[in-house]
Amino acid sequence: EYWVRHVREAVRFADGVRALGELGVTTFVEIGPGGVLSTLVQGCFDDGTDIVTVPALRADRPEPYALVTAVGQLHAYGVSPDWQALFPGARRVDLPTYAFQRERFWLDVPQASGDVRAAGLGAANHPLLGAAIATADSDGALLTGLLSLGTHPWLADHAVNGTVLLPGTAFVELAIRAGDETGCGWIEDLTLELPLVVPERGGVTLQVAVGPEDESGRRQLSVHSRVDDGPWLRHATGVLSSAEAPSAAELGAWPPAGAEAVDLTAFYEGMAAAGLDYGPVFQGLRSVWRGGDDVFAEVELPDGSAAEAAAFALHPALLDAALHALAAGGLVSLDDGPALPFAWSGVVVQAAGAAMVRVKLSRTATGSVALAVADGAGDPVASVESLSLRAASAEQMPGAVGGDQLFGLEWTPFTLPSATDALMIESVADFDALRGSEGTPDVVVVPCPAGSGSETADRVHSVASEVLALVQWWLAGERAGRLALVTRPGDL
Known part of the structure; x- marks a missing residue:
C-alpha cells in the first residue's frame, strides 16, 4: 500500500x-x-x-x-x-597523560654537495657558503652560497613583521669568513643597506666579494643576493682590515656587582608583539642584568643547535640573541617598530665556535652600542667597538628581495543597488544574453555557479573554471560597469 x-x-x-x-x-x-x-x-x-x-x-x-x-x-x-x-571485540586505549611534545623523529638528510673543485672552485667550508675562488684580475676573492629554509631551517626562527630575514649578525659571520679567506683579521666597518628576505620556497643565491688590498691593508667587501634569475641586489658593504686588530674588551667580575636583575618572563611574547618573532633557535637569552648605561646578559644556544656552533666563527643566532638584551635592559626602545642592526664597526672574533657566552653591552657617547663577548670562563670571544641600529617598518619588508609583495585578504562590504540601477541575473547560464547585447549596466549581479561533479574537488574546479571564464570575458571588454559575484553557504 x-x-x-x-x-x-x-x-x-x-x-x-x-x-x-x-x-x-x-x-x-x-x-x-x-x-x-x-x-x-x-x-x-x-x-x-x-x-x-x-x-x-x-x-x-x-x-x-x-x-x-x-x-x-x-x-x-x-x-x-x-x-x-561497529568494532566488536575492540577495546579502548588510554591516551598518554602528558602533553604532546611535538618532537620530530625524522632523520635529517645531510645536505648533499658535489666536489666544487671539478668546477675550478675551492670549498668554502662554512655552513652559509659553499665555494670560494680567488679573482683573476686582483688578489681578491669571491665566495658563494645558496640559502633556503630547506637547507638552513633555523633561519625560519628569525622573522620580522611576519617576513623571514637573514639576521644582521649573519652578515657579520659572512664578513668574518671572507676575511679569513683573504688574510684580514677583523671587520673595520660593515653597513647593512637592504634586508635579505629568505623565500618561503626555493633558495636565494649569495655572493660575497672581497676586493684587492690597498696600501693600508684594507679590502672592500660587498654582499649580494638574487632569487632564481632575478636581478642581483646589494645588501651590505664594508671594509676588512689586515692591520692589528683592536684589543679585546674586558667583562670584569661576573655576575656584575650591583647590577639589577631583569625579569624575562614573557619577554619573547613582547618581542613578537613588536614585530620580532623569534623561534626557539633565536630565543637564547637566559639572564639579563642592568647597571647604569650597561646591560649584561648570558646567552646560550638550544641543545639542538649547540653542536652546529663549532662550524661558525660566532653563530648568528647566538650573537643575535645577545642583542636582544638591548631591549630587555632598556638600551633600545621598540616603540617605533623592530630595531635591526645597521652599522657595525671594529668587529673582532678572538675565539670561534662558542655555544654559550656572556655579553656586556654599553652605550657609547655617539649613541651606538659597544659589545664585549666572553665564554663561561670569562675568556674573550668577540668584541664590537660600535653598533648602530635602525627601526624597520613593515613597508620595508615586502620589496626587499625580487620585488615580491605580501598580499592580504580584506572583505569590503558591498550594498546591492536597486533594480533600476543593476541587472540581476538568475544564473551564469543567463549571462549569455548579456554577452550578445550592447552596452553594460552600472552593476551586473551574478550568482556563483554551483559547479558540477559528485566530489567536492570536482565542484571546486568546475566553479573556478566558470568564474574565471566569466571574469576574463568581463575584463577583456574593458567595461565601465561593475561585476558583482554573489556566493552563498552551500554553493559547493
Whole structure:
C-alpha cells in the first residue's frame, strides 16, 4: 500500500524533511546506494540553516570503506556512535597523560654537495657558503652560497613583521669568513643597506666579494643576493682590515656587582608583539642584568643547535640573541617598530665556535652600542667597538628581495543597488544574453555557479573554471560597469 501511494500520489519529501527540522533534527543519514537524497535535503532548508547530511554508501566506493567513513564524519560532527557495535571485540586505549611534545623523529638528510673543485672552485667550508675562488684580475676573492629554509631551517626562527630575514649578525659571520679567506683579521666597518628576505620556497643565491688590498691593508667587501634569475641586489658593504686588530674588551667580575636583575618572563611574547618573532633557535637569552648605561646578559644556544656552533666563527643566532638584551635592559626602545642592526664597526672574533657566552653591552657617547663577548670562563670571544641600529617598518619588508609583495585578504562590504540601477541575473547560464547585447549596466549581479561533479574537488574546479571564464570575458571588454559575484553557504 505504501509503494502504491508512493507512485500514485505526491511524495512530499521536502515537507517530511522540513517537519523533521521543526522537531530539531539537524543531522541526516541517507541509508541507500548513493548520495542523491543527501543533496536534496540541503535544498529543503533556507540558506544559513546549519544541517549535516551524510550518505552511508557511495556508488564508487567499497561498502565497508564508505560506511566507516560515514560513521567517522558523523563522529566529527558531534554524533556519538556505538563503537562496540561497529568494532566488536575492540577495546579502548588510554591516551598518554602528558602533553604532546611535538618532537620530530625524522632523520635529517645531510645536505648533499658535489666536489666544487671539478668546477675550478675551492670549498668554502662554512655552513652559509659553499665555494670560494680567488679573482683573476686582483688578489681578491669571491665566495658563494645558496640559502633556503630547506637547507638552513633555523633561519625560519628569525622573522620580522611576519617576513623571514637573514639576521644582521649573519652578515657579520659572512664578513668574518671572507676575511679569513683573504688574510684580514677583523671587520673595520660593515653597513647593512637592504634586508635579505629568505623565500618561503626555493633558495636565494649569495655572493660575497672581497676586493684587492690597498696600501693600508684594507679590502672592500660587498654582499649580494638574487632569487632564481632575478636581478642581483646589494645588501651590505664594508671594509676588512689586515692591520692589528683592536684589543679585546674586558667583562670584569661576573655576575656584575650591583647590577639589577631583569625579569624575562614573557619577554619573547613582547618581542613578537613588536614585530620580532623569534623561534626557539633565536630565543637564547637566559639572564639579563642592568647597571647604569650597561646591560649584561648570558646567552646560550638550544641543545639542538649547540653542536652546529663549532662550524661558525660566532653563530648568528647566538650573537643575535645577545642583542636582544638591548631591549630587555632598556638600551633600545621598540616603540617605533623592530630595531635591526645597521652599522657595525671594529668587529673582532678572538675565539670561534662558542655555544654559550656572556655579553656586556654599553652605550657609547655617539649613541651606538659597544659589545664585549666572553665564554663561561670569562675568556674573550668577540668584541664590537660600535653598533648602530635602525627601526624597520613593515613597508620595508615586502620589496626587499625580487620585488615580491605580501598580499592580504580584506572583505569590503558591498550594498546591492536597486533594480533600476543593476541587472540581476538568475544564473551564469543567463549571462549569455548579456554577452550578445550592447552596452553594460552600472552593476551586473551574478550568482556563483554551483559547479558540477559528485566530489567536492570536482565542484571546486568546475566553479573556478566558470568564474574565471566569466571574469576574463568581463575584463577583456574593458567595461565601465561593475561585476558583482554573489556566493552563498552551500554553493559547493
